[in-house]
Every structure is written in C-alpha cells, then in structure tokens.
Amino acid sequence: QSVLTQPPSVSGAPGQRVTISCTGSSSDIGGGSDVHWYQQLPGTAPKLLIYANTYRPSGVPDRFSGSKSGTSASLAISGLQAEDEADYYCQSYDSSMSGLVFGGGTKLTVL
Amino acid sequence: QLQLQQSGPGLVKPSETLSLTCTVSDNSISSSSYFWGWIRQPPGKGLEWIGSIYYSGSSYYNPSLKSRVTMSVDTSKNQFSLKLTSVTAADTAVYYCARWERWVQDLDYWGQGTLVTVSS
Numbered sequence: 001q002s003v004l005t006q007p008p009s010v011s012g013a014p015g016q017r018v019t020i021s022c023t024g025s026s027s028d029i030g031g032g033s034d035v036h037w038y039q040q041l042p043g044t045a046p047k048l049l050i051y052a053n054t055y056r057p058s059g060v061p062d063r064f065s066g067s068k069s070g071t072s073a074s075l076a077i078s079g080l081q082a083e084d085e086a087d088y089y090c091q092s093y094d095s096s097m098s099g100l101v102f103g104g105g106t107k108l109t110v111l
Numbered sequence: 112q113l114q115l116q117q118s119g120p121g122l123v124k125p126s127e128t129l130s131l132t133c134t135v136s137d138n139s140i141s142s143s144s145y146f147w148g149w150i151r152q153p154p155g156k157g158l159e160w161i162g163s164i165y166y167s168g169s170s171y172y173n174p175s176l177k178s179r180v181t182m183s184v185d186t187s188k189n190q191f192s193l194k195l196t197s198v199t200a201a202d203t204a205v206y207y208c209a210r211w212e213r214w215v216q217d218l219d220y221w222g223q224g225t226l227v228t229v230s231s
Contacts, residue, residue, distance in 0.1 A: 048217055099172070
C-alpha cells in the first residue's frame with residue numbers, strides 16, 4: 001500500500017494531453033513537502049522528470065509539466081508521443097518518518 | 112555526469128543477509144548537500160524507499176524495514192552500502208541506489224539497479 005495515491009493507468013492518443021494525479025496527506029504533500037516525478041521506461045532505472053513541483057531538469061521536454069495544490073499534485077504530458085509510454089511515479093517527503101514516500105505508479109499507454 | 116555504480120550478489124539465500132554497495136563517480140559523497148539512498152522495486156510493483164545516509168554517517172530508515180537495515184558510508188572510497196538481514200522471498204526486488212538532494216529532496220541520480228533474488 002503506497003503512501004501517495006496515483007491512478008494505476010492512463011492512456012491517450014498521440015498528440016493528446018494526459019494528466020496523472022498524486023494525492024497525499026498532511027504529513028507529506030499537504031505539510032508543505034515538494035513533489036517530484038519520475039519516468040521509468042521498461043527495464044531501466046527511474047529518471048527524474050519534474051522536481052520541486054514544477055521544475056524540469058535539463059533535457060526534459062517542455063511537454064512535461066507539474067503542479068501542486070493542497071495535498072495533491074499533477075503531472076501533465078501534452079503532445080503525447082509513443083516514446084512517452086512508461087511508468088510514472090510521484091515522490092514526496094514524509095516529515096513524520098523523516099523519509100521519502102512514493103506513489104504506486106501510473107502506467108501510461110499511448111494508443 | 113555523475114554515475115552511481117552498484118555491486119553485489121544477485122542471489123541470496125533465505126534468512127541470510129543481503130549486501131550491496133554503490134560507488135559514486137565523484138567526491139560529492141562528502142558534500143553536505145546530499146544524502147545517499149536505497150530504493151527497491153519488487154517485480155511488477157512500485158518503488159519503496161529503504162533508507163538514506165549522510166556523509167557523516169547519520170541515517171534514516173523506512174520504519175517498516177528499520178529492524179533489519181543497516182547503511183554505512185565510506186567517503187575515502189566514495190562508497191555507501193546497504194545490509195538487509197533475515198531476508199525472505201518478499202525481499203526479492205530490484206534494488207537501486209540514488210543521490211538524494213538534501214534541500215529539494217528529490218532523487219536526481221540513480222544507479223543501474225541490481226535484481227536480488229531470495230531463493231535457496
């Protein structure tokens with residue numbers, strides 16, 4: 001049972017826009033901790049996609065964007081491409097255990 | 112480009128101790144800006160934070176694993192390590208090491224992952 005809640009799957013056609021939600025609690029996201037997003041392609045390590053709610057590391061296309069409000073956060077992917085098909089995870093910091101918490105992951109399928 | 116290189120056995124017997132090491136390609140392991148962590152992913156499942164360690168040796172562990180986990184750091188070798196005792200089949204997973212940025216609290220660099228199977 002993951003601490004942060006994500007939908008198990010989302011899908012969209014090439015060129016469309018999809019969003020992935022991430023819901024936490026008052027001890028993590030709602031407590032002011034930032035949310036980070038990772039993309040995991042099959043058989044590879046997760047890669048940092050969005051950090052501190054809205055920022056993209058160098059090299060990440062601006063088709064990826066993040067937001068945070070209250071106890072939730074969202075990842076938006078616009079202009080879907082086949083190469084975006086992957087698992088996406090949100091992550092935050094839980095102040096009650098002084099550690100990191102993850103969402104259960106969302107599998108994105110590009111139709 | 113920072114690299115984290117993992118090493119350790121891919122097969123561990125039940126009740127024994129899982130041991131993994133992560134070697135950092137530069138000396139940022141001694142920086143006050145980073146923690147160094149371990150994350151695992153059971154086959155077909157999501158990510159689970161195991162714990163993190165600071166260059167000073169201060170460590171934080173997931174409460175669900177705390178009784179079985181020990182982490183250590185060797186700044187002279189740019190390495191940090193994980194030991195997980197009394198393993199069972201439920202500990203079978205891909206284990207990743209990663210750099211945890213202290214202030215932003217994201218995991219910005221990851222190791223390649225090591226599949227550890229617990230089986231006799």
